[in-house]
Amino acid sequence: MKLDEFLRLNAPEDLAALTAAIAKTSIDVWDSVPFKSGLLTETNPSGETQKAIDVYSNDAFVEALTSTGLVAEVASEEMEEPASSKGSVSVAMDPLDGSSNVETNNPLGSIFGFYSRKLPASGRRLVGALYVTYGTMVTLTFSFGKGVHRFVAVREGGAMPFQLLGVNLRLPDKAEVYGFGGSRREWVPEVAAFWHSLEGKGLRNRYCGTFVGDYNQVLSRGGIFSYPALVKKPRGKLRVLFECAPMAFINEQAGGYASDGSGNILDIEPRALAETSPLYIGSADLVREVENAVSKR
Ligand code: AHG
Ligand code: MN
Ligand code: MN
Numbered sequence: 001m002k003l004d005e006f007l008r009l010n011a012p013e014d015l016a017a018l019t020a021a022i023a024k025t026s027i028d029v030w031d032s033v034p035f036k037s038g039l040l041t042e043t044n045p046s047g048e049t050q051k052a053i054d055v056y057s058n059d060a061f062v063e064a065l066t067s068t069g070l071v072a073e074v075a076s077e078e079m080e081e082p083a084s085s086k087g088s089v090s091v092a093m094d095p096l097d098g099s100s101n102v103e104t105n106n107p108l109g110s111i112f113g114f115y116s117r118k119l120p121a122s123g124r125r126l127v128g129a130l131y132v133t134y135g136t137m138v139t140l141t142f143s144f145g146k147g148v149h150r151f152v153a154v155r156e157g158g159a160m161p162f163q164l165l166g167v168n169l170r171l172p173d174k175a176e177v178y179g180f181g182g183s184r185r186e187w188v189p190e191v192a193a194f195w196h197s198l199e200g201k202g203l204r205n206r207y208c209g210t211f212v213g214d215y216n217q218v219l220s221r222g223g224i225f226s227y228p229a230l231v232k233k234p235r236g237k238l239r240v241l242f243e244c245a246p247m248a249f250i251n252e253q254a255g256g257y258a259s260d261g262s263g264n265i266l267d268i269e270p271r272a273l274a275e276t277s278p279l280y281i282g283s284a285d286l287v288r289e290v291e292n293a294v295s296k297r
Helices: 003-010 013-035 052-066 189-200 211-221 240-253 284-295
Strands: 039-043 049-051 071-076 089-097 108-115 126-134 138-143 149-153 162-166 177-180 223-227 257-259 279-282
Touching: 003 013, 003 149, 003 162, 013 052, 013 089, 013 108, 013 126, 013 138, 013 149, 039 052, 049 052, 052 071, 052 089, 052 108, 071 240, 089 240, 108 211, 108 240, 126 211, 126 240, 138 211, 138 240, 177 189, 177 211, 189 284, 211 223, 211 240, 211 279, 223 284, 240 257, 240 279, 257 284, 279 284
Parallel strands: 071 089, 177 223
Antiparallel strands: 039 049, 089 108, 108 126, 126 138, 138 149, 149 162, 223 279, 257 279
16 A cells, blocks of 8 residues: 555545654655765754764754654754744754665664644644654555554655555564663663663574664564763753653553653653653563662652
């Protein structure tokens, strides 16, 4: 089944149109990566040096989303202020996740949260979320609150339409993989102790340095991804609005749980657009175990 037909049958009209716009633009972003990997002099609101592909993907998705006339605003980790428009959906996005990995050709991603309220808003205001994985394949993984579904781009002549790959994806019962970001010597002791316990549980270390790529394999294999609290960065690195909450929404729809170390990521009421949080996401039992350990700090 092609994406447009699936969306017509299974998605609210506005989210269907936004998803179709993102799908089309994601192929343009993927095509542009080899030509836009240079470093720029500007920094983003999180103080990170921007790459040309960060800005290119940001501008391409802002244009694609605002031209639907369906978005009230598009907030991005690459922009100080949201781009505003006349629609009703507030979109928060990480237009290119993992851009520091472009030269090494690691998987990259784009993350989108569809909020029903003006931003910043809690993850409980999400009506849908989507992530693009740029890897061996380009896939869209998304949920509008009724299960998690996946499409893959397939070349047809000069175009790359998206074909159905799977519906109602669920985290497997058996947890197989784990991946923790940041450097181990910076982790708070409770995280280090939990991390060490995972090998004993028979899990395997699978880490590529891009949140989308690292989470994508947890969704397929079961386990846990974390960008944890660090001694010097107790609020972690990943942004609530643009990264943690949309992925937590999808993860919860797939039967998992995502925590900030004390409670559900989706309950955080971010006060600023670029607010960050420690993130523990994946199979519910493992996430609750590390939440238990960290919350006792
Ligand atoms: P972004 O490229 O959007 O800034 O995100 C990068 C994030 C995330 O993808 C990954 O999990 C994390 O940075 C890796 O951080 P370190 O390089 O500090 O390990
Ligand atoms: Mn990111
Ligand atoms: Mn990014």
